[in-house]
Amino acid sequence: MVTVRADRATVLTALAAAVHPAWEVVPRVAFIPRGQSLQEYLDRAARQMAESQQTAVRVASDYLHRDVGAVRFDVGEVSGPSAGAVFALEIVRQLAGGPPPPGVTVAASGMLLPDGRLARVGGIRQKVVAAEAVGASYFVVPREEAEAARAAARRIKVIPADNVAEAVRAISTAGEAPR
Numbered sequence: 001m002v003t004v005r006a007d008r009a010t011v012l013t014a015l016a017a018a019v020h021p022a023w024e025v026v027p028r029v030a031f032i033p034r035g036q037s038l039q040e041y042l043d044r045a046a047r048q049m050a051e052s053q054q055t056a057v058r059v060a061s062d063y064l065h066r067d068v069g070a071v072r073f074d075v076g077e078v079s080g081p082s083a084g085a086v087f088a089l090e091i092v093r094q095l096a097g098g099p100p101p102p103g104v105t106v107a108a109s110g111m112l113l114p115d116g117r118l119a120r121v122g123g124i125r126q127k128v129v130a131a132e133a134v135g136a137s138y139f140v141v142p143r144e145e146a147e148a149a150r151a152a153a154r155r156i157k158v159i160p161a162d163n164v165a166e167a168v169r170a171i172s173t174a175g176e177a178p179r
Contacts (some may be wrong), residue, residue, distance in 0.1 A: 007027045024125065024126060046079045053071070057091065060092050060095070063165060063168070064092060068095055070091075085108045087112070104171075106137065107136035109124065111142075124149050125152040132154060138174055142161070143169060
């Protein structure tokens with residue numbers, strides 16, 4: 001799972017963001033609508049995380065054609081909807097014994113819709129940088145964010161996918177890690 005952290009910008013962070021590929025300064029209203037408190041935003045993000053976990057279990061069950069039962073997620077302080085794709089892919093991997101091949105590390109980001117489609121999440125440039133920093137070989141992203149992900153990628157191979165089934169197929173045919 002790859003996530004993005006947000007802090008209040010300062011002059012120093014704005015200058016750093018101008019040169020650091022993993023940093024970006026965006027207006028607060030891009031994430032927290034006017035009139036909404038920080039606590040309301042955090043509560044909404046926590047609900048989105050819980051919903052993404054439930055959706056991942058349902059989508060993985062549909063993909064595997066069986067009820068996967070109860071799944072425990074340990075995400076620490078991460079919240080928001082963008083981990084749904086990685087949750088579903090990991091459930092499928094653990095229960096089906098499938099991809100990725102040995103020696104291949106896969107990162108993923110994408111909001112998971114109830115029908116298994118992957119949707120845009122934002123912060124993709126920063127997520128690519130973070131995935132590369134931890135040594136991931138491949139990065140699964142919603143197809144609509146593939147161009148931005150490829151533009152940020154230096155070493156990682158970007159795998160665009162419209163849905164979980166497509167992502168599983170792409171990961172299962174992944175070859176050697178990019179050099």
